[in-house]
Amino acid sequence: MHNVKRNIQTPQALAEKKQREKSKIDEFLALTDDVLSRKKKQEWSDDAFELTQRLLQINPEFYTVWNYRRNILLSGIFPHSTPEQINNLLSDELSLTTTSLKANPKVYWIWNHRRWCLENVPDGPERNGLPSMEWRQANWDKELFVAERMLDADARNFHAWNYRRYVLANMPTRRPEASELAYTSRKIGANFSNFSAWHQRSKTLVGLWESGQLDPIQSRDDEFELVSNALYTDPDDQSAWIYHRWLIGSGEDKSRLEREIQLIFELLQEQPDRCMESLVHYKRLLLQNHSPDSQTLKQECVELLSQLMDLDPVRYFRYQDLKRDLDQ
Amino acid sequence: MSTSLLVPLHVAYIRALGDSKDDLSYHLSAHLRMNAVYWGLTALLVMGHGDALDRDEMIDFVMSCWNEEAGAFGAHPDHDAHLLSTLSAIQILLMQNAIDRVDVDRITKFILSLQQPSGVFAGDTFGEIDTRFSYCAINALSLLGKLDELDVEKTVAYFRRCRNFDGGFGAVAGAESHAAQVFVCVAALAILDKLDEVDQPTLCWWLSERQLPIGGFNGRPEKLEDVCYSFFVLSALSILGKITWIDSSKLEAFILSAQDTESGGIADRPGDMPDVFHTHFGLAGLSLLGYPALVDIDPVYCMPASIIEGLGLRKGWKALQRRTS
Numbered sequence: 001m002h003n004v005k006r007n008i009q010t011p012q013a014l015a016e017k018k019q020r021e022k023s024k025i026d027e028f029l030a031l032t033d034d035v036l037s038r039k040k041k042q043e044w045s046d047d048a049f050e051l052t053q054r055l056l057q058i059n060p061e062f063y064t065v066w067n068y069r070r071n072i073l074l075s076g077i078f079p080h081s082t083p084e085q086i087n088n089l090l091s092d093e094l095s096l097t098t099t100s101l102k103a104n105p106k107v108y109w110i111w112n113h114r115r116w117c118l119e120n121v122p123d124g125p126e127r128n129g130l131p132s133m134e135w136r137q138a139n140w141d142k143e144l145f146v147a148e149r150m151l152d153a154d155a156r157n158f159h160a161w162n163y164r165r166y167v168l169a170n171m172p173t174r175r176p177e178a179s180e181l182a183y184t185s186r187k188i189g190a191n192f193s194n195f196s197a198w199h200q201r202s203k204t205l206v207g208l209w210e211s212g213q214l215d216p217i218q219s220r221d222d223e224f225e226l227v228s229n230a231l232y233t234d235p236d237d238q239s240a241w242i243y244h245r246w247l248i249g250s251g252e253d254k255s256r257l258e259r260e261i262q263l264i265f266e267l268l269q270e271q272p273d274r275c276m277e278s279l280v281h282y283k284r285l286l287l288q289n290h291s292p293d294s295q296t297l298k299q300e301c302v303e304l305l306s307q308l309m310d311l312d313p314v315r316y317f318r319y320q321d322l323k324r325d326l327d328q
Numbered sequence: 329m330s331t332s333l334l335v336p337l338h339v340a341y342i343r344a345l346g347d348s349k350d351d352l353s354y355h356l357s358a359h360l361r362m363n364a365v366y367w368g369l370t371a372l373l374v375m376g377h378g379d380a381l382d383r384d385e386m387i388d389f390v391m392s393c394w395n396e397e398a399g400a401f402g403a404h405p406d407h408d409a410h411l412l413s414t415l416s417a418i419q420i421l422l423m424q425n426a427i428d429r430v431d432v433d434r435i436t437k438f439i440l441s442l443q444q445p446s447g448v449f450a451g452d453t454f455g456e457i458d459t460r461f462s463y464c465a466i467n468a469l470s471l472l473g474k475l476d477e478l479d480v481e482k483t484v485a486y487f488r489r490c491r492n493f494d495g496g497f498g499a500v501a502g503a504e505s506h507a508a509q510v511f512v513c514v515a516a517l518a519i520l521d522k523l524d525e526v527d528q529p530t531l532c533w534w535l536s537e538r539q540l541p542i543g544g545f546n547g548r549p550e551k552l553e554d555v556c557y558s559f560f561v562l563s564a565l566s567i568l569g570k571i572t573w574i575d576s577s578k579l580e581a582f583i584l585s586a587q588d589t590e591s592g593g594i595a596d597r598p599g600d601m602p603d604v605f606h607t608h609f610g611l612a613g614l615s616l617l618g619y620p621a622l623v624d625i626d627p628v629y630c631m632p633a634s635i636i637e638g639l640g641l642r643k644g645w646k647a648l649q650r651r652t653s
Binding site: 001002003004005006008018021022024025028029032036039040058059061062063064066067070108112115116156158161162165193195196199200202203237238239242243245246313314315316317318321 | 350351352355356357358359360402403406407408410452454455456458492493494498499500502503504505506532533534536537539541548549550551554570572573574575578588590595596599600601602603605
């Protein structure tokens with residue numbers, strides 16, 4: 001359990017709580033018994049379907065009942081349904097479970113049920129005698145919308161981000177990858193401290209670079225501008241520092257490395273330990289890739305690390321290890 | 329607030345867990361029961377009180393969750409078979425020295441049937457994929473001595489796709505790095521002797537940055553501290569040989585401050601309700617930190633180290649030396 005405050009209860013309050021809960025427990029256990037015994041008998045009736053809904057409303061983490069519900073659809077209801085009816089059932093399924101999702105935004109089983117629903121939407125309706133993708137596109141579009149609303153509520157909900165990526169990758173008519181870049185810009189613009197959005201941006205860019213849709217050189221320049229804006233606006237936030245480190249990569253671009261070192265040096269007063277940590281890393285890259293014999297650079301790194309051992313004592317031994325590596 | 333580990337209180341807390349049948353929350357967590365028993369038993373063993381719960385009752389419970397049709401274990405009697413509960417069942421039976429009760433061939437078949445074309449594992453036949461499930465599969469096969477039936481290259485290929493720009497790993501390909509997923513991926517790769525797939529300097533940097541000024545760890549940047557990350561982050565660091573890269577006394581103080589000094593148990597953070605999940609991971613973290621009088625835990629399998637050594641499965645991890653006081 002997470003984020004549940006402890007409250008000290010008097011024995012009397014505890015006793016009252018147990019009284020109140022007793023009827024709920026009895027109801028829950030009776031319902032569970034009913035549902036699981038029908039499942040054992042492989043009953044696929046509408047009654048059973050209705051009962052699973054009641055049970056899942058009380059406990060959306062009851063994965064066995066989600067399985068049963070899906071099996072009722074597959075074995076009991078779908079075989080007697082037209083494609084149109086199946087589509088309606090699955091759309092209903094998605095609507096019905098949205099309330100549960102909003103109340104339980106991090107329950108794996110609900111998100112998984114949505115994937116299953118999407119994957120079972122049939123082709124249709126028929127257009128000119130051929131099955132179209134309209135039902136599927138409509139449901140997948142709606143789910144993208146659901147993911148976006150969930151991310152508006154909690155921009156760091158990784159379930160919602162994973163679902164978003166899943167929907168974008170599998171919807172019948174794909175959205176252009178560049179539009180995802182724009183989405184991450186929006187999310188980052190709304191809050192620089194959204195590491196999940198920066199992460200998504202890193203993935204989207206790699207895709208665009210690899211497919212040739214974006215020129216990596218110009219794109220990286222744009223990204224350095226974006227991230228330095230973030231660094232200057234909020235040097236306390238980790239996200240931009242991690243993203244910046246990724247952009248630098250293995251540091252083969254000497255002039256870029258030197259330019260960024262200078263930029264960070266200017267930020268030193270405001271955010272000493274983050275700046276210093278990055279400076280050490282980048283100067284080490286300079287040392288390794290471009291000036292392996294520079295005693296000056298080596299000395300600068302050693303000094304920075306000594307300062308970090310003071311400023312950030314929590315990670316003292318990491319800095320000590322790095323110092324020792326430099327001396328070798 | 330407490331500055332020492334209240335062992336008797338935690339033992340009593342765990343013993344009392346099975347008696348909460350008049351608590352609605354007990355029944356609402358039936359879908360986790362097998363995992364909860366594993367967390368409770370491991371916590372007791374780490375505290376040196378493995379016999380505080382009745383062994384026969386526990387074995388009977390585990391076996392009552394066997395799903396004959398699937399050839400694997402569910403979380404509770406009549407609950408569907410799942411990888412999560414199957415791993416916990418195997419771990420419990422091993423810790424209770426009752427692994428002979430298990431149909432190794434059938435479980436192996438169940439586990440291997442869940443591997444997807446991409447190399448990742450599903451949790452059950454309904455196909456939810458997650459690197460957690462890959463870890464469960466690899467861990468379970470390893471404990472059963474059936475790792476040689478796994479297509480290692482295929483399995484590792486998926487972990488590679490989950491590796492991110494920050495050195496960390498996510499739940500699925502494309503997912504953000506998260507300490508719990510980092511743990512499962514690193515531990516799984518350790519079992520497969522494929523730690524060279526990890527960008528160790530970058531990941532160890534990312535892991536060390538999880539420690540907040542308060543002393544506790546968060547699971548990813550800009551999130552709150554939580555006791556369970558004490559294990560996930562610490563075990564990954566100990567597997568990668570960098571357990572010194574965090575402040576151990578601050579972490580220890582944080583875990584101890586999250587104890588419930590009245591009812592026992594450990595919470596996600598100070599002031600919150602304890603639960604067996606956080607009790608287990610808090611204790612596991614303390615064990616890796618070398619807290620006095622605790623039993624050594626293996627960070628790869630999250631089970632007592634002696635049992636893993638006995639199976640010949642110990643990998644090259646390094647915990648902090650156990651202090652005598």
